[in-house]
Amino acid sequence: MSSSARSYASVDAVQNLLAEQKYICDHNIATVVYLATQLGKPVLVEGPAGVGKTELAKVVASSLNIPLIRMQCYEGIDEAKALYEWEYAKQLLYTQILKDKISEVTQGAATLSEAIDRITAQDDVFFSRRFILPRPLLQAIQSDDGVVLLIDEIDKADAEFEAFLLEILSDFQVTVPEIGTIEAKRIPIVVLTSNNAREMSDALKRRCLHLYIDFPSPDLELEILILKVPEAGPALMEDVISLVQNLRKLDLKKQPSISETLDWTRALVIMNADSLDHEIVKETLSSIAKYEGDLRKAEKELEAFVQQRRAKADEPVVPAADGGGDLLH
Amino acid sequence: MSRWCRRLTAAATCFTELRVEHRIVEFAGLLRRKGIRVSTAETIDAVEAANLSGLQRRETFKNSLRAAMIKRSGDVAAYDELFELFFSGVGELVKAAGESAASGMTPAEFQELLDDIARLLEGMDPELSDLTRALLMQDSGALEQLLRELRDSGKLPQRPGNYVPPALMRELLGAMGAGDLQEDFDRLLAAAEHGMSEEELEKLKEYLARRSRDLNELLKGMLKLDREQADHKENREQERDRLLEKSFYYLSPSEIKRMREAVSALARKLKNILAIRYKRAKRGRLDVKTTLRHSLEFGGVPFRLSYDRRRRERPQVVILCDVSDSVRNVSRFMLQFVHSLQDIYSKVRSYVFVAEIAEVTQLFKENEIQGAIQRAINGDVVNVYAHSDFGRAFKDFHRDQLEVIDGKTTVIILGDARNNYNAPNDWVLRDIRERARQVIWLNPENASTWGFGDSEMNLYSKHCDIVEECRNLKQLYKIVDILVAA
Numbered sequence: 001m002s003s004s005a006r007s008y009a010s011v012d013a014v015q016n017l018l019a020e021q022k023y024i025c026d027h028n029i030a031t032v033v034y035l036a037t038q039l040g041k042p043v044l045v046e047g048p049a050g051v052g053k054t055e056l057a058k059v060v061a062s063s064l065n066i067p068l069i070r071m072q073c074y075e076g077i078d079e080a081k082a083l084y085e086w087e088y089a090k091q092l093l094y095t096q097i098l099k100d101k102i103s104e105v106t107q108g109a110a111t112l113s114e115a116i117d118r119i120t121a122q123d124d125v126f127f128s129r130r131f132i133l134p135r136p137l138l139q140a141i142q143s144d145d146g147v148v149l150l151i152d153e154i155d156k157a158d159a160e161f162e163a164f165l166l167e168i169l170s171d172f173q174v175t176v177p178e179i180g181t182i183e184a185k186r187i188p189i190v191v192l193t194s195n196n197a198r199e200m201s202d203a204l205k206r207r208c209l210h211l212y213i214d215f216p217s218p219d220l221e222l223e224i225l226i227l228k229v230p231e232a233g234p235a236l237m238e239d240v241i242s243l244v245q246n247l248r249k250l251d252l253k254k255q256p257s258i259s260e261t262l263d264w265t266r267a268l269v270i271m272n273a274d275s276l277d278h279e280i281v282k283e284t285l286s287s288i289a290k291y292e293g294d295l296r297k298a299e300k301e302l303e304a305f306v307q308q309r310r311a312k313a314d315e316p317v318v319p320a321a322d323g324g325g326d327l328l329h
Numbered sequence: 330m331s332r333w334c335r336r337l338t339a340a341a342t343c344f345t346e347l348r349v350e351h352r353i354v355e356f357a358g359l360l361r362r363k364g365i366r367v368s369t370a371e372t373i374d375a376v377e378a379a380n381l382s383g384l385q386r387r388e389t390f391k392n393s394l395r396a397a398m399i400k401r402s403g404d405v406a407a408y409d410e411l412f413e414l415f416f417s418g419v420g421e422l423v424k425a426a427g428e429s430a431a432s433g434m435t436p437a438e439f440q441e442l443l444d445d446i447a448r449l450l451e452g453m454d455p456e457l458s459d460l461t462r463a464l465l466m467q468d469s470g471a472l473e474q475l476l477r478e479l480r481d482s483g484k485l486p487q488r489p490g491n492y493v494p495p496a497l498m499r500e501l502l503g504a505m506g507a508g509d510l511q512e513d514f515d516r517l518l519a520a521a522e523h524g525m526s527e528e529e530l531e532k533l534k535e536y537l538a539r540r541s542r543d544l545n546e547l548l549k550g551m552l553k554l555d556r557e558q559a560d561h562k563e564n565r566e567q568e569r570d571r572l573l574e575k576s577f578y579y580l581s582p583s584e585i586k587r588m589r590e591a592v593s594a595l596a597r598k599l600k601n602i603l604a605i606r607y608k609r610a611k612r613g614r615l616d617v618k619t620t621l622r623h624s625l626e627f628g629g630v631p632f633r634l635s636y637d638r639r640r641r642e643r644p645q646v647v648i649l650c651d652v653s654d655s656v657r658n659v660s661r662f663m664l665q666f667v668h669s670l671q672d673i674y675s676k677v678r679s680y681v682f683v684a685e686i687a688e689v690t691q692l693f694k695e696n697e698i699q700g701a702i703q704r705a706i707n708g709d710v711v712n713v714y715a716h717s718d719f720g721r722a723f724k725d726f727h728r729d730q731l732e733v734i735d736g737k738t739t740v741i742i743l744g745d746a747r748n749n750y751n752a753p754n755d756w757v758l759r760d761i762r763e764r765a766r767q768v769i770w771l772n773p774e775n776a777s778t779w780g781f782g783d784s785e786m787n788l789y790s791k792h793c794d795i796v797e798e799c800r801n802l803k804q805l806y807k808i809v810d811i812l813v814a815a
Contacts, residue, residue: 011382011389031392035378046402199597205400206368209378212402251697 007064008034021059023052024224032211033060042169042190044154044205047213049195050257054152056213057191061148069143069188070150071136073157079164083174085133091126127178138182141174146186154204155194162204169207216258218245224258229265239276240265243305244288250297256288264288277306349384350376356415357398363411365404371397391416403590414557422550423473426543442536443467445529449520460505461513464540475505476551501548510541576800580658589699591802592662595809596669645676645737647765649726651744652681652706653717659773659799663743664702666805668693678733681705682722684715688730717747719785720754727757734761740768743799746779746786753785758792768792771799771808 008014014030025033033056036043045053061068071082095102105122109115134142140149154162168174172184192208194200216224218241225237232240240261248255256264264287271280282299289298357372374397382393391412399408434442446465463471479501502510514537521533580588619635626632648667650660660681667677678690689705696704704710734740740761762768770793772779772786779786790796797808 011386027388028392028395031382031389032396035381035393035396038381039374039377041374043396044400202366202400206370208400209374209396210400211396212405251700253697 007037010034017063018059021063022227023055023059024220024227025056026216026220029056029211029213032209036191036209037064037189039209040187042192042208043211044192044194044200044208045211045213046194046196048215048255048257050259051213051215052258053193053213054150057148057150057193060189060191064146064148064189066146066148066189067143068148068150069136069140070152072152073154073161075156075158077157077161080135082135082137082161082165083168084135084138084176086127087131087133091131094126094131124178129179132176132179137168138174140188140190141168141172141182141184143188144185147188149188149190151190151192153195154192155196155198155200159201162201166203166207169204215248215255218242221245221258221261225261225265228262229269232265232269233274235275236268236273237265239305239309240268243276243302246301246305247288247298250301252289252294252297253291254289254294260288275309276302277309349379352416353379353394356394356411359411359415360398360408363407365399365401365407367398371400374398387416414554422547422554423476425550426472426547429539429543429546442532445521445525445533446517446536449517452520453516458513460502460544461510461517464544465517465537472547476547479505480551480555498545498548502544510544514541574801574803585658585661588662588802589665592666592805593669595806596666645678645735646674646739646741647678647734648680648741649686649722649743650679650681650705651683651717651719652711652713653683653715654713655717655747656743656745656773657706659771660706660743661702662805663741663771663799664693664705665698666809667741668698668701679705680726680730681711682719682726683711683713684718684721685711686722686725687711716749717744718751719744719746719748719789720752723754723757727760731760731764734764736764736766738765740765741771742768742793743771743773745772745774745784746770746789747774747783748785750783753788755785755788755792758789762792762794767794769795769797769808769811771797773799775800 008017011027011030011034014034015025015027018025018030018033032043035041037060045056047053057070058068102119105118106115109118132138136149140147151165154165157165169190172187173181175181192204215221221241221244222237225232225241229237244256244261244264264284267284267287268281271284273280273284282302285295285298285302289295353376354372357367357375360367375394378393378397379390382389384390394412395405395408399405443466450462450465459471460475462468463475518530518534518537521530525533575584614637616635616637620631620633623633623635624631646667648663650664652660664679667674667679677693678688679693680686680688687710689701689710692705692710693701695701706713708714758768770790774784774786776798778784779790786796795811797811798804799808
């Protein structure tokens with residue numbers, strides 16, 4: 001019951017294929033992805049911002065070599081934006097262009113009602129697939145080779161939209177009154193992401209497999225860092241990770257995510273910092289702490305960290321590239 | 330592979346699958362009893378998932394079931410715990426017993442002994458019981474099976490102490506289909522006396538004694554496991570009910586933590602309800618002005634109707650919180666609750682008082698909520714070691730802050746009204762009520778004690794629209810209903 005063009009052979013295959021796409025995941029994520037592709041069930045991915053929920057959908061698509069269709073949810077998204085719309089302007093334009101043809105059809109009609117009857121007989125021309133504008137959901141259903149459908153930030157959409165989505169996700173078919181029912185040729189791999197702005201309904205949760213992605217363990221984060229920012233030195237990487245992991249334990253307004261760890265490390269590399277024991281480091285902290293209060297806490301944590309390091313190291317640490325500081329002025 | 334053999338394998342596979350299904354259904358039942366909602370459809374998903382991902386790796390199996398059955402991240406910890414309890418217990422016990430079986434021997438020696446025993450067992454007539462054979466041959470699969478059957482048969486006595494009397498042990502052995510274990514051993518030894526050296530015999534005797542002890546340990550372990558599962562069940566359910574009814578006065582620190590979670594869950598739920606209600610009422614009445622303006626496009630024909638988009642009603646709340654020691658826990662949860670709802674209540678202004686009164690709204694805006702509450706009730710803002718004086722606090726509020734109350738404001742006062750015989754100044758409440766939309770008084774004291782001693786509740790309640798007892802979470806739920814209706 002494989003539901004995609006290329007499917008995964010096993011849980012380990014998922015892990016390997018995703019790693020090829022530079023996405024390091026733990027066993028749990030791989031298991032859920034494997035099950036979702038095999039069972040043809042949607043996955044609801046929850047977790048803090050910036051842990052790679054959206055990224056997961058993208059790499060699943062690229063690892064299976066199938067297209068990704070993304071639907072970004074927002075407050076007020078409705079069927080017309082998600083499913084399909086009639087191309088009203090195009091219909092209007094065609095009636096204008098085909099004026100002569102239409103009068104030809106109605107020519108010789110004895111009464112008005114006869115003329116209307118004749119036009120009615122033709123009206124399915126204007127309500128055909130030619131004039132339909134498929135939105136992400138319909139696109140996903142119409143696709144021939146299977147797709148990954150990413151429904152991003154479903155928690156931002158309204159409760160009614162969620163109910164409407166349920167219908168699509170359980171049957172994978174869409175009924176357009178003028179055309180009929182369109183059934184999915186291949187069941188798409190559906191990934192829904194949520195930041196938990198509100199609790200999803202039980203009905204939706206019941207239909208989905210559930211995946212909670214948390215901040216990664218230090219080892220996993222190091223692996224990710226090695227893969228994504230290979231130019232950083234091993235000492236710097238370890239420092240960054242232990243500091244970031246410490247910061248996540250603090251009570252911050254916004255905890256630093258993986259993407260922020262990566263950004264910060266890149267920033268440090270550009271600044272030629274080879275360890276955290278550096279003046280510049282303080283000035284780059286704003287790439288992991290996004291609020292004033294958080295920044296202060298992060299600075300305190302950094303100082304404590306550096307002091308601890310100094311106490312540990314017997315020989316005094318010599319700051320390496322001094323020229324780095326000038327870059328800021 | 331012969332046909333017969335293939336059929337046997339197929340049957341065996343089918344058998345294990347059936348057992349797995351059975352176990353998963355049982356496990357779903359356990360989860361439900363612990364308050365985790367698992368639907369039948371989800372159980373079916375779990376079985377499918379388990380069949381797909383296979384049982385070879387425990388971690389995969391665990392993750393598969395979790396993805397299918399656990400949909401709330403808050404339930405994950407409980408799931409992990411229950412999974413260990415449910416799926417590993419017996420297996421671990423048998424594994425431990427297996428390690429003990431081979432103790433003091435090299436693997437080769439152990440294998441030799443097993444071969445000897447296998448030969449002896451073959452020659453026995455009538456055959457020894459299944460249990461004896463599984464035990465002596467260290468057949469973990471069969472042993473586990475027997476133990477599980479024993480557990481499922483419901484013959485395990487409920488809640489025994491750690492001591493297992495011999496009579497009970499014999500009874501359990503009987504339930505597992507073993508006659509007298511000692512008799513079996515004696516027969517085996519008798520058979521072994523022919524053709525075994527003195528030394529070998531000694532070894533065998535020692536092995537039998539060890540296995541007998543192992544079995545004892547196994548059964549004891551089973552009883553303990555069973556008891557743990559039963560305890561666990563009661564604990565969790567009782568805990569929830571207790572927490573719901575437990576008075577805020579007597580919460581332990583860990584209960585305060587859980588209560589905090591419960592209160593924020595309540596706030597989230599309320600937000601969802603209000604959001605749905607707001608959506609339903611989205612279309613309001615006909616908007617005559619706009620409709621007329623649109624009609625000009627169509628020569629005065631009201632072709633397109635427009636409606637009011639009903640504005641979201643965002644009531645304002647002013648909360649006066651007694652933070653004297655006696656009601657501290659209640660104030661804590663009430664403040665948390667109201668402030669978690671700030672996106673529903675457009676304006677929340679909070680005041681805390683004991684004898685003096687101070688506004689803490691700004692404190693809440695600038696600080697993380699729990700920290701702010703801690704500071705508000707710890708004496709950073711007002712002196713919490715003074716004697717409660719509602720009258721003074723009210724009077725000061727009337728003098729300095731009365732203008733924050735208007736016709737849209739709901740005033741919530743939280744306190745036990747124990748005024749230490751000071752002047753009650755209840756006229757302040759009368760004035761407040763005249764200006765406000767409504768005045769709600771929440772009293773964390775038992776209603777039967779209101780008005781006795783220095784309690785001025787009878788005086789104050791005359792000037793309130795709603796007076797409620799607020800001693801535990803259950804009552805807080807009720808109050809939330811009132812607030813939502815307001």
